[in-house]
Amino acid sequence: MGRNTRKRRTPLATKIVAGAAALAVGGGGLVWANFYASAHEEHSGQNRTRSAGAQVATIDCPDVGQRIRDVPDRARGEVDGELASMDSQITDAYQRLATTRRAQEGDAQFVQNSILGPLKDRRKALIDRIQLEINRAGGKADDNLDELAGCQGRPADPQQDGGGQDDGQGDGGQNGDGQDQDDNGNGVAGPVADDFIDINDVQPNSRNSRNGLAADGGSTGTFTTECGVNENNLFNSDNLIAAPGVDNGAHHTHDYVGNQDNDAFSSDDDLANADTSCQNQGDRSTYYWPVLRLQDGTQEFDANDQGGGAEGNVGKILKPAKAELTFVGSRQGDVVAMPKFLRVITGDAKSFTNGDANANTSWSCSGFEDRQVTDKYPLCPEGSQVLRTTNFQSCWDGQNIDSANHRDHMAFVQEDGSCPNGFQAVPQLQVRLAYDIPTPVVENGQVRNPYAVDSFPEQLHKPITDHNDFINVMDEDLMNEVVDCINRGEDCQ
Incomplete structure (x- = not known):
């Protein structure tokens, strides 16, 4: 069913295409890998605590595009391209989050050190380029955009804060019987x-x-x-x-x-x-x-x-x-x-x-x-x-x-x-x-x-x-x- 319409690729488009291919399950999709797993689980007869990083369901990044104002017309294309590049960066980081659950279980700092830290550096580089492109075209870029570079991990429950922490109490992503919610058999994240x-x-x-x-x-x-x-x-x-x-x-x-x-x-x-x-x-x-x-x-x-x-x-x-x-x-x-x-x-x-x-x-x-x-x-x-x-x-x-x-x-x-x-x-x-x-x-x-x-x-x-x-x-x-x-x-x- 259907078709994907395409005409041509430009250098800008080629630059923006998402790089990392997602790990597929069945017919395709990002591995969900028990994003909703409980804060404690039985392993080798012992009750061990999962790392806080394993409770991170997704990546929450400030939306730079909504903060940008007064971009000169001749810089709009470049700025939109950089913003799309940021979306690709988040997608790639999310793919890494979804495919490294085992590493996250063994290292409470894995998400921060291996995913969120490098993502912040990459986002800052693009923000610097956006500011340069706006100023070069005769505009005045917001000097405070750098504060939007950092992202955080967050659980899937939108009522919780965005710190990526979960104490295992309350609903914590579990159902009423205390069992883990899964991926609906699709290997993808949601809906639940x-x-x-x-x-x-x-x-x-x-x-x-x-x-x-x-x-x-x-x-x-x-x-x-x-x-x-x-x-x-x-x-x-x-x-x-x-x-x-x-x-x-x-x-x-x-x-x-x-x-x-x-x-x-x-x-x-x-x-x-x-x-x-x-x-x-x-x-x-x-x-x-x-x-x-x-x-x-x-x-x-x-x-x-x-x-x-x-x-x-x-x-x-x-x-x-x-x-x-x-x-x-x-x-x-x-x-x-x-x-x-x-x-x-x-x-x-x-x-x-x-x-x-x-x-x-x-x-x-x-x-x-x-x-x-x-x-x-x-x-x-x-x-x-x-x-x-x-x-x-x-x-x-x-x-x-x-x-x-x-x-x-x-x-x-x-x-x-x-x-x-x-x-x-x-x-x-x-x-x-x-x-x-x-x-x-x-x-x-x-x-x-x-x-x-x-x-x-x-x-x-x-x-x-x-x-x-x-x-x-x-x-x-x-x-x-x-x-x-x-x-x-x-x-x-």
């Missing part, structure tokens, strides 16, 4: 039983959307664009917005609808002249999100590839039964046209380690839409579909189609529905994906045949890492039609 919740246990109306449909008095119309569910099987592990020119810049596989020329090397001209899967041929916009997979042992086309099984993203790719792409208005007044090639990222692929400040996807089940959750996958009753819903930022700074951290040129509305000072309302994209998924079985702290969103390896397939991306490539006439429809209060498509 605690990542799922019965939809009946989610409180109604407990999650307030950052933005919703326009209220009376604003621009109440809608415009729906029909672009299919990726019937053309367009997949790759690139990220044209965050890592342009970088092969495998996402380290996970994306689903694409709309524009059919999406990879790391696509120029604006490529996008403007591409085919589109949208029924309205004036919409060549790029809509993409990480694929959802059922971890059932299926060997997908990317089972041995970077971004796929070689980086822990395994199992059957689940195509949405339906993908609804709707643009809505503002609660406070009219909207204005989006500029062509406006780029918007919503959600955060690194929310498990970054924190939930930018997390944005709602998970739910059909028939239970009043129950929304961000940090759990829902267990839906028979006949109910799994729903992924994302409401994008809808306030634009009026000047830029992108920004250094790919976020600052866009903003969410304020509590009263108005845009922050200096921003103006544009049509808000809302993406609703519906999936037919057999409900995973969760018993005794174990989950069988789980589904999970593709993620960076160190993010452990947590649902909070879900995200969504959009590049506006509507022609001018269509964008004006969208704006007019919304401002007139009509429902169009």
Whole structure:
């Protein structure tokens, strides 16, 4: 199923490709190796304490990209490349963490000395290069970026601190019977039983959307664009917005609808002249999100590839039964046209380690839409579909189609529905994906045949890492039609 789209490699892309191949299990994937093992275990008749390092489930690094501001345009490509290199460094370090469990058991300082220490040195070298590139292009780099070089180990439980310590008490990654949680038989890190919740246990109306449909008095119309569910099987592990020119810049596989020329090397001209899967041929916009997979042992086309099984993203790719792409208005007044090639990222692929400040996807089940959750996958009753819903930022700074951290040129509305000072309302994209998924079985702290969103390896397939991306490539006439429809209060498509 599917294909990885590629055009060409540039020297920058070649430099960034993740180096170390992951140790595969079965059809591929990073070795999980009992990340959740208890703090004490029986060995040769004696009860010996495992080292603190063996309790480190993943690697937590400060997100340098979110701290960078005011990068001169002519340095943006180089800076994005260095940031993608940092992601590859973290992936390589995580692979080493996952394949050295025996060494960690015998040496409490192994993780720090052999993984985190060298990683800090490598990250500092890239940070120095980023600062040099910004200054050389006429900007003023943040002199404090060096403080972001160091990373730490952390357990998989997001409620614990990031020190990589575990006293063996509390849940400590064990199930109720004191048995170790395993890797679901896949040899990859997550999801685990605690990542799922019965939809009946989610409180109604407990999650307030950052933005919703326009209220009376604003621009109440809608415009729906029909672009299919990726019937053309367009997949790759690139990220044209965050890592342009970088092969495998996402380290996970994306689903694409709309524009059919999406990879790391696509120029604006490529996008403007591409085919589109949208029924309205004036919409060549790029809509993409990480694929959802059922971890059932299926060997997908990317089972041995970077971004796929070689980086822990395994199992059957689940195509949405339906993908609804709707643009809505503002609660406070009219909207204005989006500029062509406006780029918007919503959600955060690194929310498990970054924190939930930018997390944005709602998970739910059909028939239970009043129950929304961000940090759990829902267990839906028979006949109910799994729903992924994302409401994008809808306030634009009026000047830029992108920004250094790919976020600052866009903003969410304020509590009263108005845009922050200096921003103006544009049509808000809302993406609703519906999936037919057999409900995973969760018993005794174990989950069988789980589904999970593709993620960076160190993010452990947590649902909070879900995200969504959009590049506006509507022609001018269509964008004006969208704006007019919304401002007139009509429902169009």
